[in-house]
Amino acid sequence: MDDIPLIFDPLSGRYHRISRSGERLLPLLDGSRARDDLVQSVSAATADSARLQESVNSFLDSLASSGLLVGSSPDTDGDSRVRRFQTTQLMPRFVVSRALPTLLEPLAAVIRGGPQRLIAVLSGLGAVFGYLTAIGVLVGTAPPLEQMIGPALLVACGLMIAQTLVHESCHALVAQVCRVPVRGLGVALLFYFMPLAYVDRTDAYRLQRRGPRVLLALAGPMADGWIAGTTALVAFLGTGFVSDVATALLLLQVIGLVINLNPLLPSDGYAAIEAGTGLVDARGRAFTILANTVTRxxxxxxLQGVSLRARAAHLAYATCCLLYVGMIAVAMLNFFALAVSLVEGRFHS
Structure with missing residues (x-):
């Protein structure tokens, strides 16, 4: 990916990033050489043989710790592709369905036969127009929050759940068009308290070009933009309860946009930045450096070869992420407290 060599482990479904020098060593790992023979044959032709031996041994140890060498076992057991429940990066995940590739293939086949670049451009422009319309309507005509609390907000929450399914299905559709089907649709709890829907797009690593990977990351927000624009028209033209529901849904959609594009969360915006810049698991590396620094x-x-400057940047990013999640947790608690107080006030009145 982006000329970065990756090893794919078909047993666990994981991808492992390696260096160019490590890639050149892989053909030698054919089972015909013992470790000592391999190290000696590689280092024999160089003056700095001791340093090269250390590098080769470190590379082999890394492969063994990942379970990639015959007779070795990974640090984490089990098959990540078949287990429905797993926890990574403080995010418990539960797979709900693996049927999306089959369901979406007929539509994906139609899109593959059409002008894909034009479809992508029009989808992006429509999404931007939809978000601008939504923000304009919300700012210009939104009723007081008290008017939206109650049945209108409950209906809007139900519609938002349905929109989330469309959002994730659009990620899966683009993956299907690119012939890297998603592995499953599921639900996750970010830091064990923030519910998120997701589709497992691990195999997007197989896409060689950055453009399709960026489009895959932004497919959900683009679909949300079209839905937000439609919701804005309903809120602007509708009256009474219908308008209240649409306006409450607009508020949820704008909040969703901020969350979806925020690089301080494992969001679509973060995934698009990774895809566009060629970064690989920058967030995971940042939290690993932070955890190991705190625990000494x-x-x-x-990560041992990461420069001090890069290490400081990773630490700063991980710290900002944690602080931001803390702010969201406090904001959610305050919102629920406000909603309860407003409902109680209506009930008593």
Whole structure:
């Protein structure tokens, strides 16, 4: 991916990033050489043989710790592709369905036969127009929050759940068009308290070009933009309860936009930045560096060569992410407290 060599493990479904020098060593790992023979044959032709031996041994140890060598076992057991429940990066995940590739293939086949670039451009422009319309209507005509609390907000929450399914299905549709089907649709709890829907797009690593990977990351927000524009028209033209529901839904959609594009969360915006810049798991690396720094444990081998400047940047990013999640948690608690107080006030009145 982006000329970065990756090893795919078909047993666990995981991808492992390696260096160019490591890639050149892979053909030698054919089972015909013992470790010592391999190290000696590689280092024999160089003057700095001791340093090269250390590098080769470190590379082999890394492969063994990932379970990629015959006879080795990974640090985490189990098959990540078949288990419905798993926890990574403080985010418990539960797979709900693996049927999306089958369901979406007929539509994906039609899109593959059409002008894909034109479809992508029109989808993006429509999404931007939809979001601008939604923000304009929300700012210009929104009723007081008290008027939206109650049945209108409950209906809007139900519609938002349905929109989330459309959002995730659009990610899956683009993946299907690109012939890297998603592995499943599921629900996750970010930091064990913030519910999120997701589709497992791990195999997007197989896409060689950045453009399709960026489009795959932004497919959900683009669909949300079209839906937000339609909701804005209903809120502007509708009256009474219908208008209240649409306006409450607009508020949820704008909040969803901020969350979806925020690089301080494992969001679509963060995924698009990763895809567009060629970064690989920058967030995971940042939290690993932060956790190991706080606990005073040595860094994993693949992070030991990170410069002090890069390490400081990773620490700053991970710290900002944690602070931001804390702010969201406080804001959610305050919102629920306000909603309860407003409902109680209506009930008593």
């Amino acid at each position: 444990r040595p860094l994993p081998r693949h």
